[in-house]
Amino acid sequence: MTDIRPATTADLDAMVDVHTQARTAYYRAGGLAEAELTDPVERAERFAGWRRAISGEGLVTLCAVRDGAVVGVLSMGPPHEQDAEPGSVGELYQIHVRPGSWGLGIGGRLHAAYVTALRDASVPYGRLSVWERNDRARGFYARHGWRPDGHHTPGPGGADYLRMRLAVRGIGG
Template identity: 75%
Template sequence: MDTTTIRTAAIDDLAAMVEVHTQARTAYYRAGGLAEAELADPVEHAERTAGWRRAIGGERHIALCAVRGDRVVGVLSMGALEEGVCELYQLHVRPGSWGLGIGSRLHAAYLAALRDALVPYGRLCVWERNGRAREFYVRHGWRADGHRTPGPGGADYLRTRLRVG
């Protein structure tokens, strides 16, 4: 029986959320060939912490946690629901919890928020070397829209779009 719950993030979750994000990004950037020095950059860590702090209880973001027992095992941040599109900024699962359906549960919560707000489209960017994430999003119906922005390690971020319906 799955004991994972999805709930709105609270400021008390901040450290655990940053830890999940850090562990997940380390795994996918390392797999994509990013240099170890770039993965441990303290400025990047401070920016992740500030970003999650803004997302928790912010007016322009919604932040969710996936919790198993008393441990945060997944996190999600989305933009405000408006103007026909909602950006999915972050979706990360603690690497030790991959394959348990936690990412899909967080994704379902994102889609439910869009449906409830009658927002017809989702949008996100994914690092092109993150094959695991790219496969996840394709399985969930996301399609590249052709827009690319420079990313780390000489690899682009690919923008994708999902029609919610």
């Protein structure tokens, strides 16, 4: 059984480990050089980022816990880019599942918690950015109803981040 619960600062090390393992898997699969994946400065930045996500006002940060271990993480909040009407979009900043736990429905449970949070706040649309070479994530999001919105930004390895949008059924779509 996997439980989804709010993250705490006690979870930080485990959250960074999950994030690091997941990003290493998808960037490596997308052809990024090993040197770009093992930079210790980036790990420290991930730790600081998750700490901000846990303590940030208006942010939601969740952990998926299975057999006492953090196996998935999620953070969400208002959009980074203020190009939408306030309160109309909730951004999924990050969702990561430990590679050894892929295929167990953990990502789906975290995604469902995200959609529930949008519905509870009457936010009609979700938004996220995904690395274009992360085929696994792009497929996951497409299966959950996400569609590209045409916006993209430069990403690592000469590949863009593609922005996707989700109409939350019963509110905006």
